Amino acid sequence: MNYRQYRTLEYIEPSLEQAWLEHRKPQLISILKWAAFAAIIVSVLASARDFFLQWDGWLHPLAFRWLIIIPLVCTPAILTNTTRGIQRVHDIMFVFIGGVWLALMLIFRFSPALDPVLKVNTALLFVPVQAIVIALFPMGLRRIILLAMIGIAMFALVIINVPMALLHRMMSFHAVIGTSIVLIIASGLLEYQSRANWLTTRMLNEEQYKSRKLLLSILPDNIADRLIAGESPIADHVDEAIVLFADIVGFTAMSTKFPPEVIVRRLNIIFSEFDDLAKQHGFTKIKTIGDAYMAVSGLPWSMPGDQISAAVRFGQDILDTIHHHEGVAIRVGIHAGPAVAGVIGKDKFIYDIWGETVNLASRMESTGEPGRIQVSSFIEQMSDPSIQFTKRSSVAIKGMGTRDTYWVCDTTTHST
Secondary structure (H helix, E strand, O other), X not given: OOEOOOOOOOEOOHHHHHHHHHHHHHHHHHHHHHHHXXXXXXXXXXXXXXXXXXXXXXXXXXXXXXXXXXXXXXXXXXXXXXXXXXXXXXXXXXXXXXXXXXXXXXXXXXXXXXOHHHHHHHHOOHHHHHHHHHHHOOOOHHHHHHHHHHHHHHHHHHHOOOOOOHHHHHHHHHHHHHHHHHHHHHHHHHHHHHHHHHHHHHHHHHHHHHHHHHXXXXXXXXXXXXXXOOOOOOEEEEEEEEEEEEEEEOHHHHHOOOOHHHHHHHHHHHHHHHHHHHHHOOOEEEEEEOOEEEEEEOOOOOOOOOHHHHHHHHHHXXXXXXXXXXXXXXXXXXXXXXXXXXXXXXXOOEEEEEOHHHHHHHHHHHOOOOOOEEEEHHHHHHOOOOXXXXXXXXXXXXXXXXXXXXXXXXXXXXXX
């Protein structure tokens, strides 16, 4: 369980131990504040009762409540509102409980008005009180042991001068010691189990975070969340998917001239720049196919607005980016229309999109020319009027017949 030693149950890693303490602090602070609130209410009610009855010696318990008990109970609650107090909340809890217990024992020890039998019976309340402390006040095993030793010492101080048979005195003392040992063992087991449960939960959350982070690196955020939620199969109909393909011209020949690490590094730089542009224009990267890049907009989570015009400007920015890479040219093709999208694969998930729209966008790229953006007639008709196009002669598209296509003019402004 990554513990340092059984007598402290602390974690080996300091950061892990600190995280555990931070996890426990809200519970301790809540207990301190509720204890202060309850003590004030009880003291007010008891003081009001004593004031109206005014029995002999009623001022002594009144002074004891407001000069000793209330300060002991309220001071820790006040201290936890400070930064330093929160950092030392476990020590404050220990001082608070030990102080209250010590005050009670001293008042019973030195109060001559109390019956000796009442003193012993009250002192024996140490056992259930200690059990409650262990159950409700998680202070750590070492503090619990020290608190038990203080309680045993106070109990001995109370009964030492009480006139009672030696046998009864010894039996009471041994009962308290034995019960304290049992409670300390129980405290250790509770602490161990609490730490084990917390650590297991923490490790599970970390693994879930890593899994989600891994999914987000290969899938869109929306799809990753649906997959984690258990949705299967994931399939979407997209009424108007805007599909962009960009392909590096002559990359195959280029790859034979340079070492693999140079090729991969250069391709990674280029496609990483495309990723940034895709986010800027509201597109979702679908995949890279060798030296080709595919991105889509119009998906359920895409940004609202004129995404067709954004696609054209995205393509223009791709051309501008490629100009900074010497010896590299690129073709861009764009088309929009209905499509089907979903997650495929069993071991290696991928969010893909299919349909005639995707095929035609791919053909717009493959039949295009280096350094130019070729679009379908639908893109030309639906784009912002500020974007200028030049009609190209009809192009024969494999499996689709002859289609009218358009070039995006180089003079078009790229503003979004």
